[in-house]
Amino acid sequence: MNPDFTVEPVVKADLCPVWDVCTEIAQNMSYPSFFCSGDWLKASAEHLCREDSLLVLVVKLDGRIKAVLPLVSKPNALGGRDLRFLGTDFYPDPVGLISRPCDRARCAKALHEYLLKVPDWDRFILDWVLEDELADWNLPAKSVSVEPFKILPRNFDDLLGEFKQKKRYNLRSMVRKFLESGGELVSSVDNGTHTFFLDALFALHQKRALERALESTFEGGRVESLHRLLAQESSMVRFYGLRLHDKLIAVIYGFEFCNRFFYYQVAHDPAYGDLSPGSVLLFLALENCCSKGVTEFNFLQGDESYKGIWTNESRVLYRCDMKRGTWRSHLFSVLDQSKELCKRVRGR
Template identity: 25%
Template sequence: MIHEAELSPTPSPAQWLDVGAVRELSQIAGLRRAWNALLDGSNAGPFNAWEWLYPWCRRIAPDRKPFILQAKDRTGALVGLMPLGFEYQWVLGRPVRRLSFLGETHVGSDYLDVVARRGREEEIARLFATALWELRDQWDVLDLTDLREDSVTVRVLRETFEKTRAELSLSTRYVCPYEPLSKGESFDAFLRRTSRRDNYLRRKKWLEKQEGYRIEKTEAPGELAAPLTDFFRLHAMRWESDGGSQGIKGSGVEAFHRDATQLLAERGRLRLYTMKVGGQAVASVYGILHRDSFIYFQSGYDPAWRNRSVGLVLVGETFRDAIESGLTEYDFLRGTESYKSDWTTQQRRTVSVRVLSPGGGGEWLVRREEAMKQVRDVAKLVLPQDMVERVRRWRRRKAAVRG
């Protein structure tokens, strides 16, 4: 356990900053206003928001011990946060202390990172990296997943830990397609740049002739119940034939999203789009607003309407709304599915940084993971492809039931 006394006020090279740690869920609850002000004044991504990480702690990982590093200036103003938590894993009969980002599992949190006042990213990242090194006897593995490849934090961690005896590894995680949106460009002009223009216009024209066709956009916190229920139903229907969704598995994750969407809506950060035909919801998109970007988080549709391309048309309408709202980027997050590349021309990547504390038990965790990977790789070589696929679907269904 890391003790508060071990985090004494630490002067930064540029300016005096106090470094401390928040270790209780009740303390996190009281950070909302200061956390929001810091996030709004930073370049950190959407999933570093209090509205995302606080419900994650409550609904997804209540057993994790929060350890949120925070930096304050002379006036007591919050200028930096590093939202971490402890997970304890048993390997060969001994506990391994794994320190990682809050929000790292189950909910698809891309671009996790240090939250620092804009212009002070390197200073704050270096301060936190130094603090983590000084406390290396309190953790075995520092596992930081899904940072942006170009994050200052990645560079600072490498510079800090490669000077020490700690073992550091860097690995690529996901490709995230996105599209810059030009201010002043019309939706029609944007469409002409995509490969989906003709199909989108044709399918939309047909849908518009159907009785009761409409698209509803929900943003108000008091109006989420019905469209969110439609979203969960359509998302589950979309993935049912594939063994269930990897993105939203089980009632615990659904409870998280009910909490998070409510909190995001209170901040004006949520957009739920629902396509209806004849009074029936046939497609849904769950989106997040973050500064000047639209974040396409998840979607769903009724497979009975697949041949009418309801998903394609609804995605097109979210692009239209983003452009007409004056947003400057549309981000599909992780995944290289073909429907994403049809709308986008750019990609960014996420990476993971793993550091093993010298003399700790982290190497045993690594060995176990490597052994499990070897077993999976052998199974893929030995089993017929259709059997591998059946096993994968069975695991998805089992995970959904556990959730």
């Protein structure tokens, strides 16, 4: 390890200034991600599972923080512990070492060597990492998902111009039908309004899940509490909604960070399916982002077909992991190899 780079764990009492540093550094990462900001990490740290424990590591050079790796020690299926990125229970992406590109390789090396000296864990796992970071960790990695995104022009008509004429006509007709029915686009204004939109989002999401008999990851006391905290405290929270006859029938919830919109969750009332509220709201939200000068609309992980209407561009998300050499980690390696072999056999 480079002797100038030192790794230190942060005690709970000293975390507040570290969250501020995370936001500052995250703005200068190779891909600035809201989920590496202090707002997201602070809220996640306050909503750990009972059996989890926090391990926030900082890398310093001459006393200055050069990188932050916020981890959670979590129980694994074999009775041991895994180290995972803080907040991954809530499906954020992308995540990764919070460091400027010029420092990342040396900081990753320092953390790699430090972690091997930390006891009581079997695997160190980074989910949903972008490809450019993999070389710095020098760990085994595999692709696990994709993250569709759209680079936005300032003029929304330029975006629509990418579609064929018939598609443009259908999209505009769909929106016109909704507006002529008395509907309108509304958005959040302040933290007080955020609560109103979030209440509607949870209610609509639950209604939709019940209709489709789905088990949703966007429900439960811990999930709701985390997002209520973000809605109250983060200036990066954004909501877009469709209002029809004084009733919110669709809501998009996301975060605006470094001129990018991170599209986190959406829900709409199935009773208004004839008006295509989900598609209309996405159209109007994209139009609003263009007019505001937002430069990228990040759809987050998943290749759902409705995202493909707007973009054919995506980033690959990877999972990389380091095993510590315990009997559990060896067994996990055998299990992983068995799964890969089964996949190859089924693919023949």
